Every structure is written in structure tokens, then in C-alpha cells.
Amino acid sequence: MSDTTLADTAAALDAADELAERRELFALEGSVVYLDGNSLGALPRHVPDRLADVVTREWGELRIRSWDESGWWTAPERIGERIAPLVGAAPGQVVVGDSTSVNVFKAVVAAVRMAPDDRDEILVDATTFPTDGYIAQSAARLTGRRLVPVTPAELPAALGPRTAVVLLNHVDYRTGRLHDLPALTAAVHEAGALAVWDLCHSAGALPVGLDEHGVDLAVGCTYKYLNGGPGSPAYLYVAERHQDRFDSPLPGWNSHADPFAMAAGFAAADGAVRGRVGTPDILSMLALEAALDVWDGVTVEAVRAKSLALTDFFLECVEAYVPKGRVTSLTPVAHAERGSQVALSCPDAPAVMEELIARGVVGDLRRPDVLRFGFTPLYVGFADTERAARTLADVLAEVPAPQIG
């Protein structure tokens, strides 16, 4: 298959892409192919104007009145409702605020408190993004439980009558492997335990189906496929059936049933609001709210279909362009096991990624040897994808392969 053929294929795929025009909603001028939206999503074009209004009018002119008049106070739950359909949650179960790490802490401690006392083990995905493991370890220490790291493959055998809670990552941040949320959640429930899912690398890229699959609690960031901006607030999902028992380790005044009573005793609010803590960071939060407008009229199913087409096509182009054995894909071939990124291992990955970025193909590196390429269906096209693979092949041809052994 010649280069021309794949470029022609790319053009045809772009022409048939129902999401193609969404790209215009993003600030993506110039000749860069941005394949790092799985780390930081691109800027939706309308966000700067909205944020300028928040700053100059809502803060600058209305000042304190904006807590009521501009809807600042209710932003965490209002924005939660915008995220809910993207993760398959009915209303009233998602609240936005704090970092992913802080939400993992809330979710794991609260889940442990829902489990019987004699269940003394917290199982955590050993391949997860490390912060989840660190925070789960802290939650275990503070609640007197034992942390047991297991790979998702080992999980079913590790579950048992001592399991209180299982913390899993929907997509492995390193390899892009998609774990089987329905089956693993069912196995956790079969064992009588609760399942907490980290959706950082799946929300906005593929259907999650939190309600459908009976997930207990979930957390996720909003700055990857949700394009909320650098370090935008994370979210917490608490299934409605658990909300009355959600006993937060961070019961700040924002989660009080009557925050402005300034009561000395804590009384938890009803519903998802119980997951709030302190005063929300309004500027970051309202930038996120505006950014979510790009999802209006888009289905997660359409996004998933394009995501798989993009990663399939990228792997096809890499296969065609890159000399055999020069890179190894860590990303599963099976669609059911693939997230929205392709990870290629390569001994000289740092030098290769540096040169790729210099040539306008922006992915990222996970030390020591992983090249990550994230495919954001709302703004990445097939011609971008073909160019990325072609540029990768050019770079690999010029950077001599290191001699191993």
C-alpha cells in the first residue's frame, strides 16, 4: 500500500466524518497535529469570551452578588449535570470540584464506610495512574484497612469476603487498554464489595454507562477529553442508592445541609451536593462549564465510533510506514480493549518524541520508552492521523535505532 493510497483514504474518511466540523469549535490554527488531548484538551474557541465575562462583569462588577445572581454557588452541581450524560448517569449524581486525587480520597473512604467492618481489604489496580494508588494507600491507612494491589486480570481471583472496595481505572493511562467495566463491576458486586472507577481516560472518549452497569462511585478529571482547561476541577459520581450513606472524609461547609446557618455541628446535605467540600474555584469551574458546550448535539456513541476508526487507521498507517520491529504497539487490537489512545514502545522514545514535536506532531512521552498518541474525535481528523504516522516513520528513519544487548 503506497503513501498516496493512505492519504487518499484519509481524505475520504474525513469527507464522510459527521464530527469533522466540530474541529472548527476549537483553537487549532496552524500546522500542528495535536495528539495530546488525552493529557490536556484543546481550547474551545468560545471559552475566552465567556471567561472574560466571568472575570470582568461577574467578579469585577457584581462581585459578591454573583454567588447568587450569576449562579456561582450552584455551579458544582449544575456542571455535574452537564457531565452526567457523558458518563451515563441520570441527574442528581455528579458534582464537580477539587482535583481527581481529592475525589479518589472521598470516594474510597466513603465506600469503605459503606462496607461491613469485617471487610478489611481495599483492592487497587496495580497498573493504575499512580496517584490513585497513593491516595488509596492513604485511605487504607486512615480507615484501618489493608491495601492490595492487583492487576485487572488478577482481580477476579483476588476478590473475596474480605474485600471492601475496589478502585479501578477504566483505561490504562500508559497502554491505552480499556478495562471491562461491566464485567469487573459485576465481579466486584458478586463478591459483595463496592466498585470505584476512575474515568480520567475514558469520559468524553467512549460510553461509560455508570448507571447501566451499576457502578457505585466514580471520579474523573475534566481537562482531557472534556477540554475543561489546565487542571480544571474533577468530578465525583455517587450512585443515588448510596447517597444517604455517603459519609465524606472531607465534610466542608459546602456539603452542609444549610451552609449559611454556620452551625457548629455538621449535618450532611442530601444528594450529590454532599460530595462538595470548600468554596469552589469559580474561574476554573466556569471555564469548564463553557467548554462543555462543544458536546451539544454530539452523542458519545458517535465519538466512540470515530475514536476507534482513528486508532485503527493510525495503527494501519504505522504498520505501512514504519519499518518492522522499530516500534511495538502496547495498545490492544481488539476494540473492546482499546481506549482512545495508541501507545507505542520504542527504546529511543525520548529523542523520537522530541523530534516529532519539533515537526508539529504533538504526542507525549511516558518514561522510559512509551510514545503516547491521544485521539480526540471532536478535533482530530484522519489526515492528521496519516500525517502523524508518516512523520513518525520519517523521524524513526533519521534517528538511528539504538543497539540493544
Next chain:
Amino acid sequence: MSDTTLADTAAALDAADELAERRELFALEGSVVYLDGNSLGALPRHVPDRLADVVTREWGELRIRSWDESGWWTAPERIGERIAPLVGAAPGQVVVGDSTSVNVFKAVVAAVRMAPDDRDEILVDATTFPTDGYIAQSAARLTGRRLVPVTPAELPAALGPRTAVVLLNHVDYRTGRLHDLPALTAAVHEAGALAVWDLCHSAGALPVGLDEHGVDLAVGCTYKYLNGGPGSPAYLYVAERHQDRFDSPLPGWNSHADPFAMAAGFAAADGAVRGRVGTPDILSMLALEAALDVWDGVTVEAVRAKSLALTDFFLECVEAYVPKGRVTSLTPVAHAERGSQVALSCPDAPAVMEELIARGVVGDLRRPDVLRFGFTPLYVGFADTERAARTLADVLAEVPAPQIG
């Protein structure tokens, strides 16, 4: 004393005020007297342009590169160094991020872990802003300690060999009373315990002297006298002598010694960075960083002198204008016991504050009966102060006093 005399006095005081021209740095057009800077500081005029650059260029154009090239990654500690001199801290001890509530949790749990195991009591200011009490209660529960609420006056007698940690508020959010940080810290140390101070209502309004007075840990928000914007990130101070033992209950990947190693095991970073948790909320954080420019060339001592002059003058005007017995000041007369706000109790406070705001004098209400007036020396003047008292007297004359009993 006639109205004219006090208005003349105000004009003379404004003319002699070395901080008067700072007001031009803030967006305070129009005829509003803004006395709610102790809840949400006014917008510094240059912040919108800076934030627009962060959004459109740093996020929109540089995207992921900004974590290095725009200094996003190091923002929490860099902005901490900007706050440090305002609270009397030498470099390397303050880090910015998360909400005040979350930082209270980090500080109290970490302080408990520094105390011997047989010290099983956490003392908390019973008059404090409620979130501190709620979070301290959670910290006590998770660390197996007992929470003992005491007023600052009762504190010395309550200290003893069982005291592990004391959490105190520097200024009472309701009354404006300034607690004696040096003496109370010394008493806590005398008892062999650690002192954690909440500086929300003092930082930026008066000298704190964290290092000078040997405070162990401290937290504070940045959206009141530091003008960082709604819900801007809070900060955490860990005295250098304690940093090696600072064992965070929220050990996120940002507090790891080598975050990008993505190591399965946690190894805490050195220094103040150990207080970080997850990915920082860059938009809110960099708005705060820009806002701190208004402090360039200002001493906290000058701010304190003006603050006391403003609150003295306000009390003088209230005494002159308001009929006897109509309001009662909850704010101490003694300068050593006064923060930067005046709190007046008044049975019909809700109706009075509503009418005051309608007439352009913006304070706030603390239920059921407290009118709060915050004096931010960087942008409140003496003529503002005289007008506020005069308007208050007008409103009180028109709103009939409720009959009690």
C-alpha cells in the same frame, strides 16, 4: 459633632493616606462602597488581560507545552513565595492549591502524626468558621483522636498532656475579633502541642508573623484580602522544621519526589511541595498570581495602620450618626483584639443589609443578626467609610426598630 465635620475629617484622612492611590489598581467604578472584601476581594484591573493571555496563548496556542514553558507546573510553590512575605514566612514554606477546607484537613492530620501517640486530643476553636470544626472532626475520627471544642479564652486551661494539636482562627469571621497568635501559640507549645492557624480573615489585612511566632502549620484562603478571585486556591504553610515529618493524608502525585517517574510507591517530595496533591487548577491559580501584583511596594504594616484607622473612624461615625442602642458593636475596641472588619448586631439585620446594599453600601449578613463591614485598606477610603456609616444611620432611621420582648 456634625456630619460636615466627619466628612471633612474623612477628606483630610484620605488626602494623607499613603495607600490611597492603590485604589486605582482595582475595578471599582461607580458609586458603590464595597465593604465585603473580607468575603470576596475586588478585581484588580490588570487581571483580565493576564488571564486572557493564559487562556488564549498559554492554553490555546502552547497547550501541553505550557506545563513547562509557561511555568504551570511550578505555579503552586511559586505563588506560595508571593504569599509568604504577607504572612511573615521565609521562602520555602508556603504552597498554593486546593480549598481552605482541604488544607485544614492536610494540616490537622499531618500535625496529629507529628505528635506522640498518647496525645489523643485535638482542640478546636469553638467560635471558628464552621468548616474548620467539621474538618477537624473528620481528622479526629480518622486518626482516632478526640475533638474538644474550646473558645480561645478557654484554651489555656484546656491545654494539657493529652493535647496533640490545636486549630485556631486568627480572626473570628463573625465578630472580627483578632486572637493573640503569639501568646496562644506559645501556650500551645508550652503544653507540648502543635498550633495550626487559619489565616483566612487576617492574611493581607494585618501582620501575621508565622516564623517570628513559631507557628507550626497554617492555612488560608486567597479570595478575601488577597483579591485572588472567587474560590481562588488556598495555601498551606508548613514550618521548615516540620517539613521532613509532614506526612500528608492526601499524597497525590504532585507531592511525589519524582512525579513523572509514575512510580507505584509513594516517596514524598522535599519542602513545601509535599503539601501539593493533584493537578493544580491553573486558570484560578494564575489569576491569583496576577492579583498579587497589587502588593508590590506595599508593607503589611502600612496596611494594618490604615485598617485600624478605617475601623476606628467607622466606629466613630457610627457612634455619631446612629441613634444609641440601635446597633451593638461586636468588634473589640482594643486594637490588639481587632481584625479588619466591624460587626454590628442589630435585630433587623437582614432587612437593614438588604436596604444598605440597595443604596450602594455593600457589606454582608451573618445570620441571624450580624451586619459585617470589611475594610480592605488597599481600596477602601475614609470618605467611603463615612458614607457607609451615614447610609446605615439613614436606613436605621427609616426601617423601624423591631419591638423586642
